Amino acid sequence: MYLISNDKKKMYIEGTVNKECFVQPVVNAEYLKFKRSLKETENEKVKVLDYFAEVKRNGKYSSLREMEVLAKKRKQMLQEKKRERLEREDVLEILFNAFEKHDLWTVRDLADFSGQPVAYIQELVNEV
Template identity: 35%
Template sequence: MVVQRAECRPAVNESYMKLKKLQLEELKKPLRLSQQLEKAITTNYKPVSNHTYNVEYEKKKKEEGKRARAEKPKVLEMLFSAFEKHQYYNIKDLVEITKQPVIYLKEILREIGVYNPRGPHKSTWELKPEYRHYQEEENEEEKMV
């Protein structure tokens, strides 16, 4: 609720006029200026068609060649030795450990392993209970005690 009304006007003197003149000059200045350069700038970065790390990766991949399927018992041995170290593995890690094609590795894993689609160990594989050696050892220790 408005109770009282007041109007204010500046005292028109020399200092006020100088202030207004400076404000008008600032508004007249362009926001952007163009400059003429004396020499060309050579520090621009040009696009690279293939970066060095891509070239190194391709070279490494060619040296390795395509992954050849090893015999199933040998792959099973590698998988069991890996699962002795850790209970859960990502498919990428298993491919790196066994050096086998993903499709072939998934075929074998479906036989001996269980895929965890959700939960704390999401997108990982673990051995089926009948293939787990670490649980049997714990049970034997419990029986002895």
């Protein structure tokens, strides 16, 4: 992250942030009084910009929070995609019906058509 200063005519980088620290104040009467006094004398605003939070690397997000959110979404999608195996005869009937519609199928397309796991379809196709 960079610390940017802003004059009336131009902006320039004043420094860089090397380490990050999170501080949480004790909320008491003295702290609240201090915060009220800041609101009254708010002349100058300081902005801290994180340019790297929006940078994408190879189509992936660099922010750790965004990566965690994407990982949770992927995990949830995989849980929804899990399929239970039907009886062997039922699946074979579905497969034969699929080949009545079209002559050529990939294993993945057959799995999507039948709603069964790819490994199970591959096993049945090898047997037939």
